[in-house]
Amino acid sequence: MSQLFKGQRVIRGYDVIDPSGFDEVVDAGEELLMPGVIDCHVHVNDPGRDSWEGFSTATKAAAAGGISTIVDMPLNSIPSTTSRDAFNVKLDAAKGQLHVDVGFWGGVVPGNEAELPGMIEMGICGFKCFMIHSGVDEFQWTNEADIRAALRVLKGTDSVLMFHAELDVPGLQTEPKGDRVEYKTFLDSRPDVMEVEAIDLVCRLCQEYQVPCHIVHLATADALPLIRKCKQQGAPLTVETTHHYLTLAAEDVPNGATQYKCCPPIRSQQNQDDLWGGVLSGDIDMVVSDHSPCTTDLKTQGSGDFIAAWGGISSVQFGLSLLWTNLKSRGMNIHDLHRLLTTNTAKLPGLSKLKGSIEAGKHADFVIWAPESTFKITEDIIQHKNKLTPYMNRTLNGVISRTVVRGKTVYHNGKFNETPQGKATFRKN
Ligand SMILES: [Zn+2]
Incomplete structure (x- = not known):
């Protein structure tokens, strides 16, 4: 038995710290204790489109999923987080609503580069831009000149620029043709080459400016060779993919099942297998x-x-369980899960000094869960505001029993701490 702490005592063979001085002592029994998951790509849409989601419901769903921190995307809220004033509006909207900690991404839109240093000063986690129409008119997409202007401002700041990497390729026919209820009609309108061309440009700019660049939601495995080459040449490039690209396949999308629609689209089963190859090799971070x-x-x-x-x-709410359910059959283990969902997702938004691992001096953010237990996704357990999801009625491995944020239990076996314990959290390089 180690003697790490004065007053240490032993219960059932485990080393336990003297409980006096702690608010709460939890015996996790046979369950697994990990640092809380950090999901650094969530659209809360609040304020402005809070009928879509909101800070309270999004963070409750996160807590129920073992997530102790989310990072909110700058668009779909009104205003978009593209200025210091808009960042303040968002921070106000979040006040008193948070069940887990929340960081914030800012947006790069044409002409707002003068706002970026002030937002960095305020603790924004980094910035995102679109290379194609974003889906909402108030968040304008950026061309190469706009991106270069932003990269010049960000150089030397330690901040990161993230890219929705799809480009309208000149001469490419992308007008939807065919039955609009068929998934293939949509899939054919967003071909792989749109991502590959965009990622090629991101790689070149990342190498030229040596500013940290990040590709959000990589959907096509066709871009993996470009990504690998760019990283091998020492460019500060990172890449994420999503649970849906690793779980779902175009061949299985039923007609009219628009809960499967996202951009870039879910592609073929072969593409999904190849993306898993990118996760296994580390090309996807x-x-x-x-x-x-x-x-x-x-x-x-x-x-x-x-x-x-x-x-x-x-x-x-289901990210941890989705990845755990799928990852074992792909030759990975619990350490990979931790790296993919926590270590690297803490680093990208600049939260690693306080989050992402269990260490003295860091926040006491934990998830306690039962990897071998299973549950079924049904509407009554879904905590996010709108319940439509392509995962309805799926059975997953990995039941979350407790989520702890800075030492406070925020979720326990289906029940929430009704006093929101989450806080706005800021980049610390
Ligand atoms: Zn997104």
């Missing part, structure tokens, strides 16, 4: 939810029109 819900009407559930439907998949 992390896995996130890209939780992006909306109201049912915008998902055109009546008509099943894939082209008109909003693109976004809801899943923040």
